[in-house]
Amino acid sequence: MNSSPIILVIFGATGDLMQRKLVPAMYRLLKRKDIGRIHLVAVGRRSLSKSDFCTFLYDALKKNVLQIDEILWKQIEEDISYIEGHFEDEKTYAAIKILVAKADDAYKACVPRYFYLATPPVHYETILKKLAESGLSEGCVTSNIQQKRGENIGINSTKILIEKPFGNDLSTARSLEKLLSSIFQEQQIYRIDHYLGKETVQNILALRFANGIFDPTWNSEFIDHVQIALAESDGVGDRGAFYDGVGALRDVVQNHMFEMLAVTAMEQPHAFTADSIRDARIEVLKHILPVDDAMGQTVRGQYQGYLLEKQIARDSKTETFFAGKFLVDTPRWNGVPFYLRTGKKLKTKVTEISLHYKKPVCTGDVCFFRPDDVMRNVLSLRIQPDEGITLRLMVKEPGFGMRVTPTKMEFCYAQAFGSTVSPEPYERLLLDALRGDQTLFARTDGIDASWSLVTGILNAWEFSNQSLCSYKGGTWGPKESDDFIQKDGRAWFLGSEA
Ligand code: BG6
Numbered sequence: 001m002n003s004s005p006i007i008l009v010i011f012g013a014t015g016d017l018m019q020r021k022l023v024p025a026m027y028r029l030l031k032r033k034d035i036g037r038i039h040l041v042a043v044g045r046r047s048l049s050k051s052d053f054c055t056f057l058y059d060a061l062k063k064n065v066l067q068i069d070e071i072l073w074k075q076i077e078e079d080i081s082y083i084e085g086h087f088e089d090e091k092t093y094a095a096i097k098i099l100v101a102k103a104d105d106a107y108k109a110c111v112p113r114y115f116y117l118a119t120p121p122v123h124y125e126t127i128l129k130k131l132a133e134s135g136l137s138e139g140c141v142t143s144n145i146q147q148k149r150g151e152n153i154g155i156n157s158t159k160i161l162i163e164k165p166f167g168n169d170l171s172t173a174r175s176l177e178k179l180l181s182s183i184f185q186e187q188q189i190y191r192i193d194h195y196l197g198k199e200t201v202q203n204i205l206a207l208r209f210a211n212g213i214f215d216p217t218w219n220s221e222f223i224d225h226v227q228i229a230l231a232e233s234d235g236v237g238d239r240g241a242f243y244d245g246v247g248a249l250r251d252v253v254q255n256h257m258f259e260m261l262a263v264t265a266m267e268q269p270h271a272f273t274a275d276s277i278r279d280a281r282i283e284v285l286k287h288i289l290p291v292d293d294a295m296g297q298t299v300r301g302q303y304q305g306y307l308l309e310k311q312i313a314r315d316s317k318t319e320t321f322f323a324g325k326f327l328v329d330t331p332r333w334n335g336v337p338f339y340l341r342t343g344k345k346l347k348t349k350v351t352e353i354s355l356h357y358k359k360p361v362c363t364g365d366v367c368f369f370r371p372d373d374v375m376r377n378v379l380s381l382r383i384q385p386d387e388g389i390t391l392r393l394m395v396k397e398p399g400f401g402m403r404v405t406p407t408k409m410e411f412c413y414a415q416a417f418g419s420t421v422s423p424e425p426y427e428r429l430l431l432d433a434l435r436g437d438q439t440l441f442a443r444t445d446g447i448d449a450s451w452s453l454v455t456g457i458l459n460a461w462e463f464s465n466q467s468l469c470s471y472k473g474g475t476w477g478p479k480e481s482d483d484f485i486q487k488d489g490r491a492w493f494l495g496s497e498a
Pocket of ligand 1: 232
């Protein structure tokens with residue numbers, strides 16, 4: 001337990017993220033006593049009294065937590081302040097400063113402050129600049145004596161947490177990074193991609209490096225191809241205004257899907273440190289080859305009825321489905337395609353990574369089993385839901401002959417450990433940021449690499465006027481997506497469906 005208090009300033013405190021993810025995460029961390037005390041400074045544009053805001057948060061919490069501990073909630077309420085203010089208004093920052101100074105005074109110490117940008121990205125620049133102008137980004141002032149000792153209280157006492165999307169293309173991502181790094185040092189910046197906080201994504205490393213059997217075959221000698229699916233059954237819902245300017249490629253491929261690809265394809269880190277692990281992940285992103293044939297390597301789709309959704313341009317060409325083939329140019333993955341597919345309004349919500357092994361080789365003319373008689377072994381890592389791992393194996397059919405048939409070996413998290421033990425990604429990420437562990441956060445060079453790839457695809461689409469294929473909701477996307485993988489002699493696969 002970390003009993004030291006912290007100040008958490010959340011911009012966008014009345015937004016969706018706060019209600020669905022951040023309040024439950026804070027509550028659970030406090031309940032488990034992972035954090036001693038959070039002084040929440042909630043900044044929002046809605047006109048609410050403190051008591052209105054607390055009711056609003058309580059209602060949000062009720063939707064996510066089965067039984068609220070009322071005594072704990074009373075304590076949490078005491079530590080909440082709500083500032084109604086515009087992000088460009090200096091008064092907002094003056095009000096934050098007063099609350100921060102009050103906390104420092106009360107504890108007679110420099111209370112660490114965390115600034116969380118949970119607003120739509122259009123506000124990032126304004127808030128960052130205002131944090132700098134108001135001096136809030138500097139944290140506590142370092143005395144001369146401390147400076148001589150090489151201590152910098154400012155850096156140690158202030159951190160910034162920022163949600164994806166980090167930019168809208170390579171150039172906007174770079175200007176955001178430039179601004180961020182002109183105000184904060186890298187060790188103060190926590191860029192959140194919540195997929196990295198998922199227990200099952202972290203388990204990929206455990207599976208691979210804690211078991212002698214996987215890593216030796218985790219390469220092009222044994223693996224034919226890899227598939228990563230991030231399928232959603234919902235449409236864009238109330239997020240039309242945001243989504244229509246973004247599309248599937250920017251919304252989830254540039255970040256969540258490339259991070260999953262990186263965790264799957266990375267080399268073993270040199271050390272168990274945040275830097276080594278991030279280095280290994282980012283090396284992968286830097287080695288994904290640019291897509292030079294957008295037409296042959298990608299499919300864009302839009303679900304039927306999208307144009308009738310709320311806040312969507314009636315002639316929108318935004319893709320709600322993406323499929324793509326990527327190659328990782330490292331000796332380990334030489335020639336192994338990574339197929340990515342994602343979409344809204346697909347048949348079910350499922351995220352899965354599957355490694356498709358090569359079929360057994362025949363020695364000379366002798367084939368114990370002919371390639372046509374066997375199916376590939378497939379290792380499926382089910383990221384969500386029904387978190388677990390399955391391995392497709394060929395086994396002998398019972399009887400006197402020697403015929404083989406596919407079967408599944410299965411590991412299920414909930415059965416093995418109970419369904420409630422895994423921390424939610426935001427619990428994990430919030431706690432890691434408070435502890436100063438950057439392992440599971442995106443880094444500027446990785447963001448640059450992934451935006452380079454995505455921007456290349458966006459430009460190629462625009463240049464070639466790439467067609468937008470239509471698909472019916474509740475299916476697996478456009479027919480063109482099946483044709484796309486079939487022309488390589490492969491088929492889309494989901495372990496959960498096989
Ligand atoms: C978000 C995207 O980053 O991830 C959403 O903006 C998407 O469009 C969501 O729905 C998916 O996250 P999860 O954890 O529900 O798979």
